[in-house]
Amino acid sequence: MxxxxxxxxxxxxxxxxxxxxxxxxxxxxxxxxxxxxxxxxxxxxxxxxxxxxxxxxxxxxxxxxxxxxxxxxxxxxxxxxxxxxxxxxxxxxxxxxxxxxxxxxxxxxxxxxxxxxxxxxxxxxxxxxxxxxxxxxxxxxxxxxxxxxxxxEDFTSVVSEIMMYILLVFLTLWLLIEMVYCYRKVSKAEETTQESATDYLAIPSENKENCVVPVEE
Missing domain, CATH: 2.60.40.10 (Immunoglobulins)
Known part of the structure; x- marks a missing residue:
């Protein structure tokens, strides 16, 4: 107050x-x-x-x-x-x-x-x-x-405090969702790179010179 x-x-x-x-x-x-x-x-x-x-x-x-x-x-x-x-x-x-x-x-x-x-x-x-x-x-x-x-304790200050906590929780959840999304995207990119490298190593040596490893965007 x-x-x-x-x-x-x-x-x-x-x-x-x-x-x-x-x-x-x-x-x-x-x-x-x-x-x-x-x-x-x-x-x-x-x-x-x-x-x-x-x-x-x-x-x-x-x-x-x-x-x-x-x-x-x-x-x-x-x-x-x-x-x-x-x-x-x-x-x-x-x-x-x-x-x-x-x-x-x-x-x-x-x-x-x-x-x-x-x-x-x-x-x-x-x-x-x-x-x-x-x-x-x-x-x-x-x-x-x-x-x-x-x-x-003023009613307006109580409402403002509640809204502040709600906003804080919302921002925290949004940040966690963004972190999970980014983590999954990076993990998927690493898996794709590893699969491409594995496929490349599986090609016989004599065919590697003419082989181009596909790269997915």
Whole structure:
């Protein structure tokens, strides 16, 4: 699962990079929802601006709600990253991973613990800078994070592993068949050569000068 998560993470970064380099198009990639205790976990929140030609002031708030608790503000961005709580379970364990254009406002939880399971809410508020007025647009994204002690075996990885073994067995059988075929072909060629040599030796000496040993292709 860890390998697949890394691949998915790299693929997401490549998609975002391509979108940033090629055009102003923003791609909203969903966040991973499963983390492993003791590892870092990126909570991905991408909120695309619908009108790129209009500048905006963006404010971000991250809330956390445990399975049996209430929402609590754990992180906010107001012109710069700002950890909201001086104390608390996430103090010193949150890292800002947002982009410069503020369309990616993701954070990373460092050293995830079992107690981090719960619902994370990403609130993005944009104040659009029009000449006459400044309308405000707000969007929210929810991430239900589940933390496990060990990485769970993913169904896709299991299927991929089974297909790999099937392919390996098929290639092995094909190689054995090719080896047997080549061996029989070489053996048959050697038998033909030996028979031709035996027939040649059986001809009387006086007739060998006028005899041509047939060669089979």
């Amino acid at each position: 860890a390998a697949l998560r890394k691949i998915s993470y790299v693929a997401s970064l490549l998609v975002l990079l391509m979108a940033d380099l090629c055009s102003p198009v923003c791609v909203e990639v969903p966040s991973e929802t499963k983390a492993v205790q003791g590892y870092h976990m990126k909570l991905q929140c991408i909120s695309c601006m619908k009108r790129e030609e209009v500048s905006a002031d963006t404010f971000v708030e991250w809330y956390y709600r445990p399975e049996d608790g209430n929402d609590a503000l754990i992180y906010e961005y107001r012109g710069g990253p700002l950890e909201s709580l001086g104390t608390g379970p996430f103090h010193g364990r949150i890292q800002w991973n947002g982009s410069k254009d503020m369309q990616d406002v993701s954070i990373t939880i460092l050293n995830v613990t079992k107690n981090d399971s719960g619902i994370f809410t990403c609130n993005v508020t944009r104040d659009l800078n029009f000449e006459i007025h400044r309308p405000s647009v707000k969007r929210s994204k929810f991430i239900h994070l589940i933390v496990t002690e060990e990485a769970e």
